[in-house]
Amino acid sequence: MNNCEYQQIDPQALSTPIPTPTLPQPTVVVEKEKREKARKKWEVFPGKNRFYCDGRIIVAGQSGVLPLTIGLILVTTGLFFVFDCPFLVKHLTVFIPAIGGVLFVFVVISLLQTSFTDPGILPRATPDEAADIERQIDSSGSSSYRPPPRTKEVMINQQVVKLKYCFTCKMFRPPRTSHCSLCDNCVERFDHHCPWVGNCVGKRNYRFFYTFIVSLSFLTAFIFGCVATHLALRAQGGRGLMFALQESPASAVELVICFFSVWSILGLSGFHTYLVASNLTTNEDIKGSWSGKSGAEDTVNPYSYNTIITNCCSVLCGPMPPSLIDRRGFVPVEASSQTSATEMELPMLPVKKETNVCAQGTKDLLGSASRSPCPTTGKPQPVAAADPAVTFNPALISDPAAMPSLTCGGRHHSHTTSPPDEPRHHHHHHNRHHRTRSRRGRGSKRPALHISNPAYNASLSPPSSPGPRPSHTGARDPRRDSIVALH
Amino acid sequence: MNETTVQLNDKTARTHILQDLQHQAAIASKVYVQRDYNSGTICKFQTKFPSELESRVDKQQFEETMQTLNNLYAEAEKIGGKSYLEGCLACMTAYTIFLCMETHYEKVLKKIARFIKEQNEKIYAPLGLLLTDPIERGLRVVEITIFEDRSIGFGR
Numbered sequence: 001m002n003n004c005e006y007q008q009i010d011p012q013a014l015s016t017p018i019p020t021p022t023l024p025q026p027t028v029v030v031e032k033e034k035r036e037k038a039r040k041k042w043e044v045f046p047g048k049n050r051f052y053c054d055g056r057i058i059v060a061g062q063s064g065v066l067p068l069t070i071g072l073i074l075v076t077t078g079l080f081f082v083f084d085c086p087f088l089v090k091h092l093t094v095f096i097p098a099i100g101g102v103l104f105v106f107v108v109i110s111l112l113q114t115s116f117t118d119p120g121i122l123p124r125a126t127p128d129e130a131a132d133i134e135r136q137i138d139s140s141g142s143s144s145y146r147p148p149p150r151t152k153e154v155m156i157n158q159q160v161v162k163l164k165y166c167f168t169c170k171m172f173r174p175p176r177t178s179h180c181s182l183c184d185n186c187v188e189r190f191d192h193h194c195p196w197v198g199n200c201v202g203k204r205n206y207r208f209f210y211t212f213i214v215s216l217s218f219l220t221a222f223i224f225g226c227v228a229t230h231l232a233l234r235a236q237g238g239r240g241l242m243f244a245l246q247e248s249p250a251s252a253v254e255l256v257i258c259f260f261s262v263w264s265i266l267g268l269s270g271f272h273t274y275l276v277a278s279n280l281t282t283n284e285d286i287k288g289s290w291s292g293k294s295g296a297e298d299t300v301n302p303y304s305y306n307t308i309i310t311n312c313c314s315v316l317c318g319p320m321p322p323s324l325i326d327r328r329g330f331v332p333v334e335a336s337s338q339t340s341a342t343e344m345e346l347p348m349l350p351v352k353k354e355t356n357v358c359a360q361g362t363k364d365l366l367g368s369a370s371r372s373p374c375p376t377t378g379k380p381q382p383v384a385a386a387d388p389a390v391t392f393n394p395a396l397i398s399d400p401a402a403m404p405s406l407t408c409g410g411r412h413h414s415h416t417t418s419p420p421d422e423p424r425h426h427h428h429h430h431n432r433h434h435r436t437r438s439r440r441g442r443g444s445k446r447p448a449l450h451i452s453n454p455a456y457n458a459s460l461s462p463p464s465s466p467g468p469r470p471s472h473t474g475a476r477d478p479r480r481d482s483i484v485a486l487h
Numbered sequence: 488m489n490e491t492t493v494q495l496n497d498k499t500a501r502t503h504i505l506q507d508l509q510h511q512a513a514i515a516s517k518v519y520v521q522r523d524y525n526s527g528t529i530c531k532f533q534t535k536f537p538s539e540l541e542s543r544v545d546k547q548q549f550e551e552t553m554q555t556l557n558n559l560y561a562e563a564e565k566i567g568g569k570s571y572l573e574g575c576l577a578c579m580t581a582y583t584i585f586l587c588m589e590t591h592y593e594k595v596l597k598k599i600a601r602f603i604k605e606q607n608e609k610i611y612a613p614l615g616l617l618l619t620d621p622i623e624r625g626l627r628v629v630e631i632t633i634f635e636d637r638s639i640g641f642g643r
Binding site for chain 2: 105106109110113122123125126128129132133154155156157161163171174175176188189207208211302303313314316317318319320321322324325326
């Protein structure tokens with residue numbers, strides 16, 4: 001019973017400052033949750049992205065050096081317009097600032113679109129889907145505790161392509177999809193994660209990215225040329241370069257910035273033009289998937305249309321696919337409140353019936369063994385990766401700091417805003433240890449389980465009596481599954 | 488006049504069946520139709536008839552539904568004159584046109600949603616099945632929910 005009381009207290013600590021470890025309390029919380037406004041899907045998004053303006057704008061978890069990129073562009077172009085343009089307009093033509101202006105607008109707009117657009121994130125599999133896939137794998141493959149990496153082979157254009165199973169997103173990745181560890185999402189047609197832009201570059205925003213680097217290379221080259229002309233004109237008549245620089249010191253700054261940028265940006269544009277023309281992604285090019293580097297002969301890119309024009313058109317001018325994550329949709333309330341009500345009333349019975357009871361391997365977790373004997377009413381549902389109904393749990397709602405803000409302020413979706421008290425802190429450490437062990441070098445740097453309910457962390461209490469690992473608990477296997485994957 | 492009344496009643500009845508299924512019947516199981524990647528990365532679902540549905544729905548009917556669905560998705564992703572025009576125009580306006588205009592893909596997605604709703608009402612709900620629009624599952628699967636036949640009275 002010690003465990004039960006402990007589990008009960010923690011969610012209460014989140015909702016009210018006075019811990020009341022009595023049973024009716026969580027029911028009140030659940031009813032309150034039913035009456036409250038439904039949450040939007042971006043608020044329960046399991047990846048590491050951040051959302052602004054009520055889900056309209058999406059950025060990666062780490063903004064990288066995006067402020068630096070914006071700053072450099074603004075500063076250089078600003079200096080150009082203020083210090084170089086007047087001279088050049090007087091001596092040359094008025095078209096110079098006009099062209100500069102157009103290029104600048106293109107650069108800024110495409111940069112913002114690259115940074116703030118969903119790159120093609122694949123939503124994680126719902127628990128039922130994950131269970132279905134597991135069932136198929138288990139029926140066909142081995143049933144050892146730690147199964148080998150799961151792959152599936154498909155034939156695309158007479159080329160064998162291996163599809164890998166993503167343990168985080170609980171699904172077989174479509175071809176050309178890759179899981180970005182920085183954003184913790186599977187991204188379709190994953191190119192790379194660009195720190196300059198602060199976002200992944202994938203199917204949906206590749207054309208914005210390409211426009212950005214091409215227009216930026218034009219802009220840098222243009223400014224460089226104009227500034228050089230400006231200094232040359234000033235230095236005419238035997239007055240010398242030093243005199244020109246003294247008269248217009250800002251030009252020196254611009255010259256330096258542009259000189260160093262133009263090589264890298266032009267190089268990058270050239271590289272991506274090659275990729276576009278051969279319908280490759282940076283990821284595939286680096287790994288050498290289709291160039292035969294990996295040893296297999298006769299590997300050709302099965303996605304290429306074999307003509308440069310068609311490849312370019314399909315990549316850059318193809319139809320714009322929709323965002324699959326539906327950020328601004330509402331999390332369905334009915335199913336979750338029904339389930340939580342059931343949970344409240346019948347704490348000892350398994351909540352959902354349709355799960356795969358023959359869960360094995362990564363689905364077993366010591367913590368869930370300690371949880372199942374004492375399913376308390378205060379225990380919120382663990383956060384399943386993609387099932388919105390499950391993520392809608394009382395403790396998160398009652399956390400005032402996690403209440404959705406409808407303003408355009410930055411709203412981090414992470415719910416660990418309440419400072420972890422000591423026992424939870426202990427679990428954070430405990431969970432992180434679990435995760436690094438089972439992630440197998442996936443390079444997880446993120447803080448412990450910040451998407452999951454902190455109270456759930458608490459419920460994975462260090463078991464005083466661990467109990468046996470159940471392989472047939474039935475109740476919450478798929479959801480536990482997702483939590484286990486996080487470990 | 489009588490015919491239209493009958494038709495209207497029929498449609499209302501069908502919608503009621505759908506709503507009843509969603510609110511009252513218990514979910515017996517879910518079947519997932521996965522994506523077919525043999526033609527590349529385009530959105531296409533397997534048309535193979537799942538064995539769990541054998542007792543519920545006609546194989547021909549199901550395959551026809553899936554084929555129509557695949558054709559609709561192919562239409563959405565078709566690379567042709569119209570999509571190039573849309574793409575070039577968007578590029579010219581620095582892609583700001585996407586903020587005000589609905590893309591061709593989105594228009595076809597709405598068409599697909601209507602098609603699935605209609606299929607559910609006409610064919611699948613009376614059989615105790617429910618097709619979920621793949622867009623709600625990230626275009627990964629077509630989820631078919633099989634309901635228990637308590638309200639229809641077929642027995643399991």
